[in-house]
Amino acid sequence: MRLTDANFDEEVFNSKMPVLVDFWASWCIPSQMMKPVIDNLSKEYEGKVKIGKINVDQNPRTRERYNINGCPTVIIVKDGREVVRRVGAQSDSQLRSLIDQYGE
Amino acid sequence: MEKLKLHNSDLTCWNCPAIDLAGKVDFRACGQSTKELAKISEDSDTYIMAECHRRPELGLFDPMGITFEECPEWQRTAYGYMLKDMRVMILGIDGYLGWTLALWLGKLGCNVSGVDNFSRRDWLKERGAHTVVPISRMTERLSAAKEVLDIDINFRQLDLMNDRERLKEFMDEIKPDAIVHYGECPSAPYSMIDAEHAIGVQKNNVLGTLGVLFSMRDIVPETSLIKLGTMGEYGTPLTGRPLFEGMFPADAVLTWDNREWSLGGELTPRDPVSFYHVSKVQDTYNIVEACKYWWLRSYDVMQGVIFGVYTEQVSADPRLRTRLDIDEWFGTVINRFVAQAVIGLPLTLYGAGEQIRGFIALEDAMQCMTRLIASPPEPGQYAVVNQMSGYYSLRELAETVAKIGKSEFNLPVKIQRLENPRVESERHPFEPIYENLPKRYGFKPQVSLEEEIYRMLKLLTQPKIKTRIEEKRHHIVPKTWWSGEKRQVETIEILPSGSQVETEEEKDEAYGR
Helix, strand or coil, rough: EEECCCCCCHHHHHCCCEECCCCCCCCHHHHHHHHHHHHHHHHHCCCCCCCEEEEEECCCCHHCCCCCCCCCCEEECCCCCCEEEEECCCCHHHHHHHHHHHHH | CCCCCCCCCCHHHHHHHCCCCCCCCCCCCCCCHHHHHHHHCCCCCCCCCCCCCCHHHHHHCCCCCEEECCCCCEEEECCEEEEECCCEEEEECHHHHHHHHHHHHHHHCCEEEEEECCCCHHHHHHHHCCCCCCCCCHHHHHHHHHHHCCEEEEEEECCCCCHHHHHHHHHHHCCCCEEECCCCCCCCHHCCCCHHHHHHHHHHHHHHHHHHHHHHHHHCCCCEEEEEEEEHHHCCCCCCCEEEECCCCCCCCEEEEEEECCCCCEECCCCCHHHHHHHHHHHHHHHHHHHHHCEEEEEEEEEEEEECCCCCCCCCCCHCCCCCCCCCCCCCCHHHHHHHHHHHHCCCEECCCCCCEEEHHHHCCCCCHHHHHHCCCCCCCCCEEEEEEEEEEHHHHHHHHHHHHHHHHCCCEEEEEEEECCCCCCCCCCEECCCHHHHCCCCCCCCCCHHHHHHHHHCCHHHHHHHHHCCCCCCCCCCECCCCECCCCCCCEEECCCCCCCCCHHHHHHHHH
């Protein structure tokens, strides 16, 4: 799902389900290449883990508030708390093992 | 009833060149230390806002809120939504592709402008070669475009390398929505003649393009740059790894020492096969950096070997024809084969003739370019497409030209193998990935190989053109050796007709398909 400054807290920190957030930018080639992998995972984990994408240029407040200073950054939030953060391109299997370890 | 979605229906003002984001988006703040960031407080309104040059009445608005489908400035065409009177500037508008695209876009209702310094004409003259399809001077081309197709083209004669101020003035005057960059020297053998030619090609291509990037930064940073690269940037690596579209996908991984890294977004290795191809690789890096530093947006088009003579517009009048070169320097392989078939010169394969390349017909290439022009990249986005519609071994192609020449035109076509003047693999694996154009931009090839070869034979067998091929017969067989040797290559063998095509199984095995 598309996350924005407007819905971020509600969808991520007040979520009952664990949430994986991909912080991306149009100028960041690795995050462009991760898009299809993220989309594929969001279908696969539907109902178990919420998977959202947020553009860091379009949503500066969230970027600053959560101190995102590298792109792409992936975090997992569980029960309103960030439990893990990875900066840099993540492969399909790395994302899956993150979700398995922290998201379920 | 809901309208059928086009490939760019859901793009928003974020992608649109008519939108002014300047000063309203804090690009590249991520990970960078700037004073600006301190300003964002909990209470401040940070939603990014844009203004539209075409619809000032909208005031400040959310650029993600309006899609191309919803915006009245974007109109449905056969190639996706296109901006009304879209301003497209073509660099190298006098060339084989540039002129063809100018007429093609003009007919679609685009506002076409272009520049050229006529160096392609000069290079041919210097080699003593000529285009076998006669072309008019630019002034005559422009008036014929107006008279026959009712297209106005705004042309400026200038050199990308040496007339940068004038280029900037022209950009400022036109304010193009897209710039198509065909303004380079497109010949591997020409770049291998000697030091002067290698240096000339690299200067013209690399430095010319670097200047274009700076000019765009200063004058039209929101304009998309659609830059012609070549599949030859990748070469034919003998590992047989797939030739991805510029970058590794995110699910490609590097494993080493029991650890794993995503290669996603890393540029794939390049394996250029001449100093010309090296110039294109250098361009790729320069464009990546320009997008990274200045948020320019660009498609780098890795075009397969182009062939053909036909579009509806260039065929509408002899004065509108685009050039067709068949000499050893500027003649691409199918174009050269067809010319050879017409004058009874055995088609020339270099070495084994089992080299495999991606190909695309002229008309299909125009379709691809139009679809890319219609889908501007996002700010700062650098993306690559592999622009080809299929791949063949050169021997298969020679066979196809021979077959059509014999059956449809009664030409006694032979095929010969020559010594290979190039340094290249003559038998190699080849697995190109070319999914972006069909999947993301809706490209469907419309022209079959056989159909275009037929059209070419039909045009080139006209007596006047056949004579022009005959006149330059001595420039078809190569004399330019990668090694620097100065002699004509010799024939290894004339192939017996019809016996040389391998079976599908043999091919699969040989090419690692």
